[in-house]
Amino acid sequence: MTRAIPLYERTVDDAVRVLGEDHPSTLTSRNNLAGAYESAGDLTRAIPLYERTVDDAVRVLGEDHPSTLTSRNNLAGAYESAGDLTRAIPLYEQVLNNCVRVLGEKHPTTRVVQANLTHAKFEADKSPRSS
Template sequence: PLYLQSLDIRKRQLGDDHPDVASSLNNLAGLYYSQGRYNDAEPLYLQSLDIRKRQLGDDHPDVASSLNNLAGLYYSQGRYNDAEPLYLQSLDIRKRQLGDDHPDVASSLNNLAGLYYSQGRYNDAEPLYLQSLDIRKRQLGDDHPDVASSLNNLAGLYYSQGRYNDAEPLYLQSLDISKHQLGDDHPDVASSLNNLAGLYSSQGRYNDAEPLYLQSLDI
């Protein structure tokens, strides 16, 4: 109801095509996306993107954000062919407008890598995950939660390839950062514990896996 109120006020006071209206539409769409209400989210993301393109220009960072969000929606629906060109456009705009080393560029690289990973395009995904990790370490510091996410994603890629010895230290680093920065009871810690347990389970290290699964479940 708060997002809807905000959208209503902005439309009445600023007009239907104001960039702040686009922001409200984007935020409401993000809420619906988080609830799995994809059919409600898509038209709002599209409206937001249309307003931003017309009012701010095709190369504005906010347009890149809209393209990224819409791509994320399509990715979650398994619409990979719809998502890829939007991720690529978003990445291109961010590189040109923000520079190759901006954290938003790292996010775009990470998202595109995730898409390739989901398609089994591991050789395409790995260099993007590595670039994203490198940017995040340099720009945000070694202990930032986004670095933990990058380590976790890269570990997941190695795990899927059966590269268990490469995956384990990355999962452990990710878990350590998440505990340190977010607290022992954070959902991201639970995910890290679950992922590490899955690795151990795949290696037949059941005694190592069980307590981690139990901890993750408890959180």
């Protein structure tokens, strides 16, 4: 994945230059770059980029847009990857509620978010609790 990162970075730069910061394709490209950072284990770059992408998606596309829901799910996944289940689980729950309301219970995105939430809760249950 690390070899792909420069290509993702160039794609984001080109999308910003040609389409603008707020174009939906630019937002998708930024989300994909954050995913590449996450896959490479670079959460210090992935999480802020996901957070920015979610903020921009909410502003540009709205809370309920499928791309916004996907970006929020991805941000929750990055929190989970960083071991921050206290941020990941509530975000997964919010995304799941929105997905069920907007897309329906059987939509593939809804099912992915449900599986992610289930996994995060499983991880939380098996981690040692502080007294």
